[in-house]
Amino acid sequence: MQGRRKFRREGEERRRQDLIEATLDCVAERGLQGATVRAIALRAGVTAGLIRHYFPGKEELLQAAYATIMGRMTEQAKTALATVAQDPRQRLSAFVEASLLPPVIDARVFSQWASFIGRASSDPALAAAHRAGYLGFRDEVEALVAEVLVAAGRTAAKPELRRYAIAINAIIDGLWIEGCLAGDFFETRELAEIGIGSVEEMLGLRLREPVCSAKE
Template sequence: MPKVGIEPIRKKQLIEATLSSIGTHGLQGTTINTISGIAGLSSGIISHYFGGKQGLIKATVRYLLDQLKVTLLNSAEQKALSPKQRLMMIVEANFTNIQQSDEATRTWLSFWAQAMHDPELAKLQRVNSQRLLSNLRYSFKQLMPPDKAIDAAKITAAMIDGFWLRSALSDSSKGEFKEAEMHCKQVIDTLILQYGEQS
């Protein structure tokens, strides 16, 4: 009889092994065997828990999305934040260590490429994009008129995604990620000055 609570542990092992495998072999080179080998678990357990490699890839992307959400919620719960502080925190959440690790960056890049051909992955991407826009818009609306808040949210989301992508593809990504975070915060400052009042 399986031990109580062992399934979440095994699933997390397999997700972490998937991140590691994609980081080493890329998405195309990642197989059930490379994942199970890294996890130290039988390949059959992947089919048992996830229905196969594709199910595990989707679960891994959801894990990265959840990490973004958890980082944001944990930061927001620490103290009462002004709208501007919340905007800066959203930027920071998108540039945390887990989101800029080699494993995460390669998984995100593979995910974006595959999302163009896979409806389920495309849906996850839309959810991710809408969540970012919604969080940004909520804070900007407290600093400027609603129509300007929508524009500011779209600009900031594009800057976050664009700077993150440029950093991920850079030879010196660690330094680039730090600079990217700073530039995104500067964009927010500029938008608040242009459309609203400094918070």
């Protein structure tokens, strides 16, 4: 088990985030049932009373923790967009690739996500957090696909873009689960290459420049 987190004292939002991180640690190690207010307080190095200053109860803290996981994965994938040129194809390729590499692919994050998703069907608040995270990721994909198609001189109505985004999200989800559960089965970047290739096949477009072999 990891030691206590050092509870920061910089400000209200930073303190709140520290409690969320302590919650995620507990969920990864103990599951939702084991992530009690007492266990979270111990991990954060604070009193249970201080937790209640920031969150009405454990359920609200769990909801905030799940929303953090979902939002973080999208943001981590989006950071890759800043590393490539403004070419729409490269941007979509970079987003898919980042979604299928560490730190997005991470066994610990998968453990946390699986704990939450198992309860989302019976917990309306967790279901709402899941829906918001899913739609946020899918909307990002849809916007990137729209840019690619416009640049290629193709038009796509909203329903078609929606279907593309749903399908690409499903491809990424499936490969992400594979990578988190059995990362050692795959070569470095193999899942990312499969993901990008699948999206290229779906759109009928190359997203990456072909690699030219050196002349002998």
